[in-house]
Amino acid sequence: MKTVSVTEFRADFHRLLNAVGRTGEPLVLTKHGKPLAMVVSPQALNGKKWKLGQFRDSASIVGDLIAPMDEPCEALF
Numbered sequence: 042m043k044t045v046s047v048t049e050f051r052a053d054f055h056r057l058l059n060a061v062g063r064t065g066e067p068l069v070l071t072k073h074g075k076p077l078a079m080v081v082s083p084q085a086l087n088g089k090k091w092k093l094g095q096f097r098d099s100a101s102i103v104g105d106l107i108a109p110m111d112e113p114c115e116a117l118f
Contacts, residue, residue, distance in 0.1 A: 044069045048075060 045058075047070050050057055061068050061080050068080040
């Protein structure tokens with residue numbers, strides 16, 4: 042697993058992203074030497090080829106998304 046700083050990733054992200062897609066090897070991004078995020082190819086997530094829309098039937102909407110809320114959510118403000 043390759044590790045690069047966020048600064049290095051920002052400067053050369055095209056090459057690094059292409060390498061992740063080509064090799065499938067995850068890339069760990071660090072900030073001040075501590076792991077911050079991981080970049081992985083979609084194939085690495087589940088071992089099979091990822092397809093657009095593969096999760097379209099895995100979620101459902103409950104309630105009315107357009108109606109105003111009775112009370113504002115404090116977490117949003």
